[in-house]
Amino acid sequence: DTGVSQDPRHKITKRGQNVTFRCDPISEHNRLYWYRQTLGQGPEFLTYFQNEAQLEKSRLLSDRFSAERPKGSFSTLEIQRTEQGDSAMYLCASSSTSGQASYEQYFGPGTRLTVT
Amino acid sequence: AQTVTQSQPEMSVQEAETVTLSCTYDTSENNYYLFWYKQPPSRQMILVIRQEAYKQQNATENRFSVNFQKAAKSFSLKISDSQLGDTAMYFCAFTSNQFYFGTGTSLTVIP
DSSP, X not given: OOOOEEEOSEEEEOXXXXXXXXXXXXXXXXXXXXXXXXXXXXXXXXEEEETTEEEEEOTTOOTTEEEEOTTXXXXXXXXXXXXXXXOEEEEEEEEOSSSTTTTOOEEOOOEEEEEO | OOEEEOOOSEEEEETTOOEEEOOEEEOSOSSOEEEEEEEXXXXXXXXXXXXXXXXXXXXXXXXXXXXEETTTTEEEEEXXXXXXGXXXXXXXXXXXXXXXXXXXXXXXXXX
C-alpha cells in the first residue's frame, strides 16, 4: 500500500464551475476525512466518514459542498458553483479505529484548487 | 467545543540545539488522543508523535518527545539535536472523534 492518494493534484477552474476531487485511502482504514487548508493555517475539518457513512459535517461546509464514500473505499468531494474563496488546498486523510495505530491520521498530498 | 492553541507562530533554532514547541487544548472529554504533525514546505503532512490521554508516560520517538500535562491541558513537543530537515510547519492536533488542529508553528533550523 502506497499511502493516501488524491487526484488531481492541481485544479484551476473558473468561478461558477463545478469541480470534483477524489481520495483513495489506505486500504485497511475505515475512516476518511476531508480538510481544507489555506496558506499559513492548519487543516480545517470539513467532513468525515466511517466506512460508507458520513458521520459529521462541519458547519463551514456550505450546501455547495458534498462528499460521498459509496462503497466505503474511495471518496469524492464535489464543490458546485465554485467561488474565489474556495481556493485552497483540499486534504484527505484516513485512519483506523482499531489496532496500535488507531486514530493516527495519514494524509494525502492534497489537491490545490485555484478559482479564477 | 474542542480547541487547540499554538501560541508561537514562528520559532527558530540553531542546528544541533533543542527547541520546544507549545500547545494547549481545551476539552471536556476524558479519553482522547493528541498528535504532532509536521508539514515541510510544499510537502505532505506527516505524523511525528502521538500521545494517548490515558497514558501518564510521555511519548518519545527518537529525537522527538512530548511533555503531556493532562491537568493543565498542555502538550508540548521537544526536538533534540535539531536538523536542517526539521524545518517545517508543526501542527498540534487533538481527537476524541473529530480532529482539531492548531494554527501551527513555523520552525526554522539555522545552520
